[in-house]
Amino acid sequence: MALQPGEQSSEVNGEEGMVSTPCRQMLDLSDEVLLLILDHLGPFWLLRASAVCTTLYRVGGTDSLWAKHCMIAFGSGFRTGCADCTPKQAFKLMYMWMKLYRTLPYNRQLQDLLFSGFPLRKYWIQWLTLQEVVPLPPIQLPDYEIAEIWGITKDVLDKKYKVESLEVPDSMFKYDWKELHELMILQHKGYSNVQAHVLKKMNSECHEDLEWLYCQYKINRFQWLFSYWLFGLSKPDAKQLQRIYLWWQKFDKRRVFPWGSNKTDILYLASLHYITIDFWNGKLANGDENIGIQSVENYFSMCRSLLAWILGCQWGRFKQRKVYKDALDGVYRVLKHELKVSLVNRDQFWMAAKLQMSRICSLEMIAGNYVNWKIIDVLPCYRMFMATGNPLYLEQIRNFLGRKQAINYWILQEENYWVRSLLPRSLFRLLEYDTKISEESLHGDTVPAHLSRLIWLYLHTGHQFYMDAMKGLVYECANASYVFHIYEGIPLPYVGI
Numbered sequence: 001m002a003l004q005p006g007e008q009s010s011e012v013n014g015e016e017g018m019v020s021t022p023c024r025q026m027l028d029l030s031d032e033v034l035l036l037i038l039d040h041l042g043p044f045w046l047l048r049a050s051a052v053c054t055t056l057y058r059v060g061g062t063d064s065l066w067a068k069h070c071m072i073a074f075g076s077g078f079r080t081g082c083a084d085c086t087p088k089q090a091f092k093l094m095y096m097w098m099k100l101y102r103t104l105p106y107n108r109q110l111q112d113l114l115f116s117g118f119p120l121r122k123y124w125i126q127w128l129t130l131q132e133v134v135p136l137p138p139i140q141l142p143d144y145e146i147a148e149i150w151g152i153t154k155d156v157l158d159k160k161y162k163v164e165s166l167e168v169p170d171s172m173f174k175y176d177w178k179e180l181h182e183l184m185i186l187q188h189k190g191y192s193n194v195q196a197h198v199l200k201k202m203n204s205e206c207h208e209d210l211e212w213l214y215c216q217y218k219i220n221r222f223q224w225l226f227s228y229w230l231f232g233l234s235k236p237d238a239k240q241l242q243r244i245y246l247w248w249q250k251f252d253k254r255r256v257f258p259w260g261s262n263k264t265d266i267l268y269l270a271s272l273h274y275i276t277i278d279f280w281n282g283k284l285a286n287g288d289e290n291i292g293i294q295s296v297e298n299y300f301s302m303c304r305s306l307l308a309w310i311l312g313c314q315w316g317r318f319k320q321r322k323v324y325k326d327a328l329d330g331v332y333r334v335l336k337h338e339l340k341v342s343l344v345n346r347d348q349f350w351m352a353a354k355l356q357m358s359r360i361c362s363l364e365m366i367a368g369n370y371v372n373w374k375i376i377d378v379l380p381c382y383r384m385f386m387a388t389g390n391p392l393y394l395e396q397i398r399n400f401l402g403r404k405q406a407i408n409y410w411i412l413q414e415e416n417y418w419v420r421s422l423l424p425r426s427l428f429r430l431l432e433y434d435t436k437i438s439e440e441s442l443h444g445d446t447v448p449a450h451l452s453r454l455i456w457l458y459l460h461t462g463h464q465f466y467m468d469a470m471k472g473l474v475y476e477c478a479n480a481s482y483v484f485h486i487y488e489g490i491p492l493p494y495v496g497i
Contacts (some may be wrong), residue, residue: 002131027055034059043069043091063087065471070094076192078199093202094195097127097212102290103217104135106228109214124210126150126201127186130194136175143171150184151197156182221289222280223266227295231260244304245272248321257432274332275299275339284339295344302349303328306357319370322377323360328385330356359389366398371434375399378436403459408433410471419474427451428475447477 025033038046038060046069050060066087067077078090085093104110113124113149114136129150140163143154161179163172172277175183188194188415198468216226233241242259247274258264270280274297278284284292306327311321314419331352333335365375376382376397385393410430411420420428426448437459441452451473 007051027053031059035062035065038062038065039068043073043095046233061086061088063291064438066091074098074192074195076195078195078196085203090199093207093210096210097130100210100213100217101127103221106224106232107217107449108224109216113209113213122149123205126205127210128177129181130198132178132181136177137289138174138176139176139180141170143173146173146175146180149201150180150187152180152183156187161336222282222292224315225289225293226270226276226280226296227266229296230266231264240304241300244300244307245269247303247307248324249273274329274336278336278339285343286341291343295339298344298346298349299331301346302331302353305350306353319373322370322373323357326386327353327356328359330359333387335480355389356386362394362396365402366394372401373406375434375436378438382434399462400459403462405433407431407455407458407467407470411474422478422485423474424477424481427477435476447473451477 006209026037027220029037034056038049038056041049046060046065058073062087063079065358066353067079070091071077071088073091074094078085078087100107100110104114114120120136125139126149128136141149143157146157147154150432157173161173184194184197185191188197218267230241231238232247238260246256251272255268256266259269267280270276275284279292279296281287282289282292284295307324310324310327315323319414331349332339334352334355335348338344338348341487363376363382365372366400367376379397379400381400384390385397392450408431410416411428430437430448430451437452437456441449443449444457451470454466454470454473457463458470
């Protein structure tokens with residue numbers, strides 16, 4: 001069909017009525033529209049988008065975008081007063097420093113720079129001027145260096161802090177870091193201007209050390225913070241945490257022995273609990289190490305209360321251990337999705353623990369004793385009940401135990417005495433009531449594997465067909481054993497036939 005004047009061409013697909021028009025690409029949009037789109041991104045997503053191509057890099061570096069993020073993060077847009085430092089550069093430098101300084105209690109490399117270096121490099125002094133409290137002794141500098149670094153004029157300096165010494169010709173002043181920080185805020189008329197002053201001073205500096213430290217932090221932050229949390233307490237608290245951390249855990253004593261020393265295998269300790277290995281791998285609270293470690297603290301606080309409750313019950317050690325392990329597994333299973341995205345407080349952990357304990361008590365009533373409990377703890381319906389609390393799974397467990405008992409009653413009948421006498425011990429053990437049939441034993445072409453499969457099918461389905469097949473196989477095995485004894489001339493046990 002011929003085009004009419006003013007009409008644009010379009011492609012018609014094979015199906016009638018389906019007309020497709022050429023799709024405009026994102027980069028065909030104007031800078032103004034791209035700016036509106038990028039304005040909806042957070043700072044880190046904005047950095048990722050800017051790395052896609054030169055167009056997005058150019059638009060993504062617009063001052064207005066980064067001034068907004070600077071205002072949200074630091075309270076200042078840095079649009080003026082920072083000389084050649086753009087808001088994007090200001091955000092990068094301020095973010096790296098603020099993030100690093102918050103890690104000071106557990107960041108050994110930053111501690112070595114600030115506490116071991118003497119005299120302290122002017123570069124780090126300039127960054128420290130942003131902090132109200134610095135854990136360093138009072139600093140002693142001449143007045144012109146204080147004026148250069150803090151931007152405080154000499155006439156503001158109080159003479160009572162002046163150090164009188166014949167050995168030092170310059171006017172030396174000794175101030176606490178906090179006092180200089182307060183003077184700096186007064187001099188610059190606000191903290192935002194203090195930040196602008198520091199960034200202006202940093203324009204000519206090389207920031208390789210800061211960037212390298214930040215890279216180390218990104219790589220090792222979970223290891224550093226986990227080690228600090230696990231070993232950084234006072235001795236009594238650390239000993240109590242160690243006891244709770246290792247209680248009823250299977251661990252290698254040789255690897256745990258150097259607890260807290262330089263030889264400690266931190267990764268091994270983290271692997272002993274689901275929540276700590278997830279923290280180590282950055283899977284808690286969307287990768288925020290500080291929120292993640294708070295969840296870890298709340299978890300072990302709940303462990304302490306749960307342990308005290310269980311030890312107060314009149315149960316044997318094996319039962320106490322099983323209740324504790326099952327409760328903790330259930331708590332983590334219930335809350336693991338929430339742990340991945342947000343902080344989980346102690347009350348949430350404790351509510352989940354009480355829910356799991358109520359289900360465990362229901363299972364205890366069904367099992368009746370610890371032997372039965374050991375039989376059912378590998379069942380799918382056991383795990384499903386712990387996860388959902390559906391009473392249907394409790395009924396399945398009750399039926400399972402009843403069928404297991406029926407097998408045991410059958411083999412112990414008086415008329416089956418000859419069978420019991422002739423059966424190999426490995427087969428007779430499968431028919432006993434207190435025997436747990438593992439999933440590994442179901443594989444293979446051996447007689448025990450065949451018998452295990454028949455028992456397993458009967459226990460899980462209740463079909464009489466499998467019970468009859470199991471009896472037939474047991475009789476065949478007993479008869480084969482009888483023939484073998486006769487053929488080999490081996491004395492038969494007294495079998496009553």
